[in-house]
Amino acid sequence: MNISTLRSMPHLSASSIQSYNGCGLQYKFSRVEKVTREFTSDNLIFGSTIHQVLSDYNEEKLMGNTLSAQELMELFEHYWTANVNKTPDIRYSRGKNFDVLLQQGKEMIKTFISQVPKDEYEILAVEEPFRFNIDDIDIPIIGIMDLVERDEQNTIIISDYKTMSSSVTINEIDQNFQLSVYYLAAKKNGYANNDIVLKLDCLMKTKTPQFKQIYTHRSEEDEKRTIKIIKETWNGIQKEVFLPNAQGTWKCNYCEFANQCREYLLN
DSSP states (O other), rough: OHHHHHSSSOOOOHHHHHHHHHHHHHHHIIISSSOOOOOOEEHHHEEEEEEEEHHHHHHHHHHHHHOHHHHHHHHHHHHHHHHHHTTEEEEEOOOOOOOHHHHHHHHHHHHHHSSOOOSSSEEEEEEEEEEOOOOOOSSSSEEEEEEEEEEETTTEEEEEEEEEEEEHHHHHHTTOHHHHHHHHIIIIIIITTEEEEEEEEEEEOOOEEHHHEEEEEEOHHHHHHHHHHHHHHHOOOOOOOOOOOOOOOGGGOOOOTHHHHHHHHHH
8 A cells, every 4th residue: 555545544653643742733733623834844845855866766776776976966956846846835944045955955965875885785665655553543553664674684674864954862863753663663564573673864964964874773662662652642632632832942933833823822
């Protein structure tokens, strides 16, 4: 079943669970009431474009081909132009515009292709959709794994690509909820008898672009904790508990529902 079909049916996902727990009001606006967003962040479009290019790169590798840095940079320009043209409400961050991000994206892709290990593992799947169920939850948890690979010891390596403005710590990777969901998905979709390793491939939007691969594992305790978070999130959603972020964070300044939130809290 493809990801579009999965998304068309009631479901939970790592992103929806994180949205709910980050700000219940944002979850309500975006996923329950489906309020029209005030704008689309340039970071969202930029990250999606990077994903498209890396997906093409891996698809070609799966077929025995290797795209050059020039070909990948041309792909970025193609996807970036198309994505921006179909997003009239895009809002650029301070100091950013179409051309600045076009050049930055090309440099990041160039850094990626120069530093990513070549033919390190066997590719099993690219952009692999998944679904699984958890006891006491009426709807499935769905998602899509950026890359699934296997090494010579039959260990499964699941990678997630992220574009970010700064580096992350090992502790943050070890607690990364999305990777924990991928771990559960792998166990429930044919890899329960394999060792499973998780990897975050970080493309950093620093002045000089950087690329880092950080590996992590999940224990039985991590698995139980993740399942508990999913169940408690579902319980809150079912009870229609949508608490706003009372303290406010830096994310509030970039929220696509800021005006709706302000109006909601004042009425």
